[in-house]
Amino acid sequence: xxxxxxxPRYLIKTRGQQVTLSxxxxxxxxxxxxxxxxxxxxxxFLFEYFSETQRNKGNFPGRFSxxxxxxxxxxxxxxxxxxxxxxxxxxxxxxxxGDNNEQFFGPGTRLTVL
Amino acid sequence: GDSVTxxxxxxxxxxxxxxTINCTYTATGYPSLFWYVQYPGEGLQLLLKATKAxxxxxxxxxxxxxxxxxxxxxxxxxxxxxxxxxxYFCALRDDKIIFGKGTRLHILP
Numbered sequence: 001x002x003x004x005x006x007x008p009r010y011l012i013k014t015r016g017q018q019v020t021l022s023x024x025x026x027x028x029x030x031x032x033x034x035x036x037x038x039x040x041x042x043x044x045f046l047f048e049y050f051s052e053t054q055r056n057k058g059n060f061p062g063r064f065s066x067x068x069x070x071x072x073x074x075x076x077x078x079x080x081x082x083x084x085x086x087x088x089x090x091x092x093x094x095x096x097x098g099d100n101n102e103q104f105f106g107p108g109t110r111l112t113v114l
Numbered sequence: 115g116d117s118v119t120x121x122x123x124x125x126x127x128x129x130x131x132x133x134t135i136n137c138t139y140t141a142t143g144y145p146s147l148f149w150y151v152q153y154p155g156e157g158l159q160l161l162l163k164a165t166k167a168x169x170x171x172x173x174x175x176x177x178x179x180x181x182x183x184x185x186x187x188x189x190x191x192x193x194x195x196x197x198x199x200x201x202y203f204c205a206l207r208d209d210k211i212i213f214g215k216g217t218r219l220h221i222l223p
Contacts, residue, residue, distance in 0.1 A: 004157075033211070042215040043203065056210050090157055092211075102148055103211060105157040 002027065004093050004106035012112045018079040021109045025072050025093030031055075032074040033103060034066060037088040046089075049074055050097035078111075086113045116141045120204045120214035127194055128222050135189040135217050137178075137204035145206040147171075147180050147187040152201045152216070161189075161202070196221045 005024045013019050025032050033056075034046040045058040049068035066076045072093075078085055088110050092103035120137040127133060139147065146165045150158040162171030167182035176191045187204060199221045204214040 035213075043213040045210060045212070048210070092158075101146070102160045102163055102207075105150075105159070107157045 004091055004104055006089075006091050006106040006109050008109060009107065010110045010112075012114060013081050014114050015081055015083060017081050018077065019081060019111060021076045021078075021089055021091075021111075023074045023076070023091030023093075023106060025074070025091075026104055029093035029095050029104070030072050031094045031097040031103075032068055032072065033092045033094075034074070034076050035090040035092065036060075037090055037108070038086075043090070046076065048097060055097050081113045083113050086111060116143075116145065116206060116208060116210075116212050118204050118206055118212050118214040120202075120217055122215070123201075123218040124220055125217060126220040126222065129196055130193045131221075133189070133191040133194045133198075133219070135202055135204075135219070137187045137189065137214060139185050139187065139204075139206050141185075141206055141208055143208040145208040147178070148205045148207065148211075149176070149178055149187070149189050150203040150205060150213075152203065154200070158203065194219075194221050196223050 007022045031050045033048040036044045048056040052068045063079045068074045088108045090108045092105045094103045118139045148163045149161040151161045162173040164171040164180035170179045178189045201216045201218045203216045
């Protein structure tokens, strides 16, 4: 079974631009979560989607948004990029939402904002 | 709210040394507990998990026991290898998953 895939793997943008990251979960998984990882803040939860609905949201500004499609693939969008948005963005999937099973992580998208 | 606290790194050990990485948590419910590992340039991989009190998770020589009385889930390995060098994250999941800040482990040959 293929793992979680994320595209692109690397991205360079400039301040003020917007970016869209994509995540394809493991086949059959319906829950997708997004995390931002930085050296200073560690892993911070962005949001979780299940059946095309946002279930949970972390403490990020409205510039960060996401959506999930009917095939469970998810996209994350960041508008008006700031230097501080430079990070590794990780996507994780699990079969269901709200249970105690582990999440399976993709390799991440490394975003650099210049 | 729920939280996870793990020892700060970096932790540097010689090969074949005994490893302990401390992790404690606070939770209102009955979460599952996890250790994830992140190798350089990669995403997170599940190392082991425990879903209820007194459960012991184990994998690749690593072990951790879910201790409800001390709200702890310490990671241990009897003899570390250079290939164990990575960042280790303790996490809990009740509804949302919450991670500790990670502990970087360096193993010297």
